[in-house]
Amino acid sequence: MTARSSSETARVIPEATVARLPVYLRALTALADDHIRTCSSEDLATAAGVNSAKLRKDLSYLGSYGTRGVGYDVDYLRYQIAREIGVTQDWPVVIVGIGNLGHALANYSGFRSRGFRVVALLDADPERHEEIVAGVQVRPFDDLEAIAREHAVAIGVIATPAGSAQDVADRMVAAGVTSILNFAPAVISVPDGVDVRKVDLSIELQILAYHEQRKAHEHARDEIAAAAAGGES
Amino acid sequence: MTARSSSETARVIPEATVARLPVYLRALTALADDHIRTCSSEDLATAAGVNSAKLRKDLSYLGSYGTRGVGYDVDYLRYQIAREIGVTQDWPVVIVGIGNLGHALANYSGFRSRGFRVVALLDADPERHEEIVAGVQVRPFDDLEAIAREHAVAIGVIATPAGSAQDVADRMVAAGVTSILNFAPAVISVPDGVDVRKVDLSIELQILAYHEQRKAHEHARDEIAAAAAGGES
DNA sequence: TAGATTGTTAATCGATTAACAATC
DNA sequence: TAGATTGTTAATCGATTAACAATC
CATH class of the missing domain: 3.40.50.720 (NAD(P)-binding Rossmann-like Domain)
Structure with missing residues (x-):
């Protein structure tokens, strides 16, 4: 339905990336608050709780805002992400x-x-x-x-x-x-x-409950296995 | 690390499925409240806001709780999902x-x-x-x-x-x-x-803001395109 | 120049979906 | 038996990740 204009160079940011941009934005704000001017993808990834390859891939959809051998300027990258998300306006x-x-x-x-x-x-x-x-x-x-x-x-x-x-x-x-x-x-x-x-809220809790239950089952299984130690191969 | 026991038949439910089970549970509860005894995958999928193929695939990880040609017993399926998630206990x-x-x-x-x-x-x-x-x-x-x-x-x-x-x-x-x-x-x-x-909360809002901004850009582009109607191919 | 780190490639993994055989 | 609907297959799509060439 919506014809894609050719002037904009295929600016399709994957949904999974879009969902992480606000996380990067927050991490950059925290770094800026600590007066950190520059960070590597590794630093930022740690602060955001993701792996650095994923972070670099995500940022690559926005453009090329880093400097090889150096890293990213915190304020500059922060502004670029804010602009991309659209939160430079109110x-x-x-x-x-x-x-x-x-x-x-x-x-x-x-x-x-x-x-x-x-x-x-x-x-x-x-x-x-x-x-x-x-x-x-x-x-x-x-x-x-x-x-x-x-x-x-x-x-x-x-x-x-x-x-x-x-x-x-x-x-x-x-x-x-x-x-x-x-x-x-x-x-x-x-x-x-x-x-x-x-x-x-209750869906989030139920997802946690599922994993809790699985952990409990695993423990039970491990204990049974330990009790039956030396059994068949 | 955790050795997989062979007695449990490969009970690995994909994470995406786990996240939807509580949604199905809620939809089934709503159907039960409306005194609906039986539903097809199509009915339940509509109530849960997903497509029916995905619903059936998700349910297939739990077991075979439907009847071909008939559908699912609402109360029975509800219990099975609740048990799988682990919310039959408190x-x-x-x-x-x-x-x-x-x-x-x-x-x-x-x-x-x-x-x-x-x-x-x-x-x-x-x-x-x-x-x-x-x-x-x-x-x-x-x-x-x-x-x-x-x-x-x-x-x-x-x-x-x-x-x-x-x-x-x-x-x-x-x-x-x-x-x-x-x-x-x-x-x-x-x-x-x-x-x-x-x-x-603010991450969710920022994700929405991104999409809002994209819609705004698209509208602007469409209007420019319309204004320049009859231009080059 | 040597060391560091980005941006990108390509391989892998997981999720979605349409289609249909199985079967009530 | 005929019609309906499940459970499963297989193809497709999207996301993750390691590895590394490009380059500061």
């Missing part, structure tokens, strides 16, 4: 659902410093409309359209119960939101062209 | 760091119903030790060892600021915790055999 964000999690998200200090600005907190419950959270007054969910258009909001965060998530997503999309971060434990469906990412 | 969990996010996590109702039980809330700040959150009193961080051993805690949740995360992780590992869910915006390193999963 993205207006709305949060819908100001329960416990919504409160925590609204108060999250990492927003502002990382290229995002919470322009509105919305909740369907009128009881919450008095409240001021992190300096922002909670407003009715029905104000979504007006706010989204006024601030040109492209990114929405859903922190409602599961039952409301699809409805909120539909309204967001209708209001022009094209990227959604969904904290509700529900699958939401959206039209093509809208991106959804999902964060789910 | 996992004791500790949460460290009872700020905004820690509060939200402690109050999260999906815990209990999904195989987890919060046995302790810990915080280093003595000011918080009076507090009772979700019916559980906040206790000193130094109680970690005692609590972890008493309840045989295998899973820990870190909801502290980034600066404390590595220290908390080290203490958890020393206390026998072998799976960590890390909400702090920091890379933590742990010994082999300890699993860490990371949930990071």
Whole structure:
């Protein structure tokens, strides 16, 4: 459908790489905070918790920002990654659902410093409309359209119960939101062209539980094997 | 290192599959709540937001729990997946760091119903030790060892600021915790055999920002192309 | 020039998907 | 038996990694 222009030189960054760029950005910020001016791919990879070959391959999709024999200039690389991700500008964000999690998200200090600005907190419950959270007054969910258009909001965060998530997503999309971060434990469906990412506490815990169980089974097996020592080959 | 026993028939479930099993579990629970007794792979795939070939492949790693020509028994499959993940039992969990996010996590109702039980809330700040959150009193961080051993805690949740995360992780590992869910915006390193999963709000938002920016660029390009209509081939 | 480190190649590994034989 | 749907095969696609030539 979308014709690829030939002027841009095949700028397709793999999804796995895109997901790691923010990690590199954070690691570079930590290095800069420690007054480190230059780092090797090995240094940065260690700080980011990945292997250095992967890091260099990832960076190679952005361009050639290092110096052979020397390494990377921390500030320069940081700026290039920030620009590539798009967080040199400020993205207006709305949060819908100001329960416990919504409160925590609204108060999250990492927003502002990382290229995002919470322009509105919305909740369907009128009881919450008095409240001021992190300096922002909670407003009715029905104000979504007006706010989204006024601030040109492209990114929405859903922190409602599961039952409301699809409805909120539909309204967001209708209001022009094209990227959604969904904290509700529900699958939401959206039209093509809208991106959804999902964060789910209980799913993360269940993945850990699976591995825990496997470890437990392995231990049990090892012990049985040890007890039956000297058995058949 | 770990010798694979031959009695268990090569029970290696790919990581990508493991990460989807909890999604299937939730979808099956939703179907059961709607009094649906049987479903096809197509039905379940739709409910889980994946394609049906992938779903069937995933389920095939667990065993053969469907009936050709008929589909899957919802309750039976749900039990089999829960057993495979290990959430038919209850996992004791500790949460460290009872700020905004820690509060939200402690109050999260999906815990209990999904195989987890919060046995302790810990915080280093003595000011918080009076507090009772979700019916559980906040206790000193130094109680970690005692609590972890008493309840045989295998899973820990870190909801502290980034600066404390590595220290908390080290203490958890020393206390026998072998799976960590890390909400702090920091890379933590742990010994082999300890699993860490990371949930990071600002990274998720940055990934969305990247795609937003790409959409914006594409629109701009399309408009330029449209304006220059009738140009060279 | 010698030493260091990048950017890239190519091999390997793992995940996705369509298609269909098996079978209820 | 005819229709439906699973479980599996095999082809394809994407991600990881080691190794090293290029080059500062």
